[in-house]
Amino acid sequence: MNDTATALTLQSLVSKLSYRATLDEADRAAILSLPFRTKMLERNSFIVRERERATHACVMLSGYSVSTKMVGTGNRQIVSIHMKGEMVDLQNSLLEIADHSVQMLTASKVALIARQDIVKLTLDRPAVGLAMWKETLVNASIFREWIANVGRRDARARIAHLLCEFSLRLKVAGLGENGEYELPMTQEQLGDATGLTAVHVNRTIKGLEHDGLINRANPRSIQIGDWRKLAEVGDFDSNYLHMAHDEPALQ
């Protein structure tokens, strides 16, 4: 399972965890030697569904996925989006009963890691445990920002904020440059992420475009026309992403 090809597979996880924590050689080696299996998942397929028992965490190797929750009225709320290199579903697997679903936005390749191997790694290499814990804390910080976004900003600011967040996170993931990127979601999904309807998302995006804050060659390709203004409209401050102070994406 861990042949040369796949020995590099978890390198993206090592990089991710090294970003905010100090890991020594033994720590890195322990991560790379985690037992895992890769899996190709189709668009719209689920890694786990709310209320199911989750047994594996997974690392996104390509594509995008979202964490979602359904509410009583049948509406859906997207609570986070996951990109290449990110660990998904630690929450569900460590806490056993899933409190949310994880669904692919695009066809994606993932590496599955069993719950007990994560626990064992944490106990054997506490520095790695601390690093994963910090990742969880950063995710929690993003959740807090999303609560504020959905709770206290109007539609225009919510969308602008999300576009700014995407811009930075995609840049860090190597999926966009100069404020130019492909939106990873439909307008309906943008609505699910911002607590708006698809109709109103549409009107709001067109409004931002009309005002020159963004340009769109087609509905999904975003080019930020005026970062400063967009960030102002979206009340965006990258602090909550807890990126390194010398992060190139922040320059």
Added chain:
Amino acid sequence: MNDTATALTLQSLVSKLSYRATLDEADRAAILSLPFRTKMLERNSFIVRERERATHACVMLSGYSVSTKMVGTGNRQIVSIHMKGEMVDLQNSLLEIADHSVQMLTASKVALIARQDIVKLTLDRPAVGLAMWKETLVNASIFREWIANVGRRDARARIAHLLCEFSLRLKVAGLGENGEYELPMTQEQLGDATGLTAVHVNRTIKGLEHDGLINRANPRSIQIGDWRKLAEVGDFDSNYLHMAHDEPALQ
């Protein structure tokens, strides 16, 4: 500093961490011997403010506090509430620059623990690290539910949901019985937690009262008249709190 009186101070933290994780005697002893100092904080005072450098985590020994974020328009969003026995501000202290403020709702006693002592404890006793990590994961789960609450439920459901959450959490903390408890916040603060205005919170609560879902001897004392209906209106399912299956509060 750790005399007999204060040796029991962190017992509430031991209990909290033992709730979802397995800790042996050495683990418990290590937690109890954490260096700390206690502090009495006034109502409305801050433990830490957004963008400041946080150096200490703290354990709530009495009273209530909230984590808040300000948005551009001057509005405030409460992103979580903290009760007796809970660890606050791990996020801020481990990640260094605070992404939110923590403010007392009531006069409260807290125990302050230095960041480096938490890190050291994690590295020395990885099982304790795992336990604290799990607490962070549960908090993250609550954040996700709040995103869904604020994003996809109407005012009536939001308030009903929050009242249900309070009921369970206060019962677990020993601060309420039979769906009867004192609301730890004003209607303005309820609005900040649910993304509504104080005026609309007032109308909504009165609506719930009018329909017999709750009773109020005075504005702050809540008695849930019909738990089942209130939970239905609030689309409340306690799964996201990740309580033990045999938790008495769930019976």
Added chain:
DNA sequence: CGTAGGCTTGAAAAGCGTCAATAGGAGTGG
């Protein structure tokens, strides 16, 4: 070339916010 999913637009309704005024209660100082 036909179909389905996503995008766009309009009109009307609903929910919630804003503004404004009043009332109640707890704490403070005289």
Added chain:
DNA sequence: CCACTCCTATTGACGCTTTTCAAGCCTACG
């Protein structure tokens, strides 16, 4: 103990943002 003040709760009228419903369009893909 009373008067005063501040904070919180309550209520009404009005307006605006966002939703809902409905229809048409575009584009990728079979």
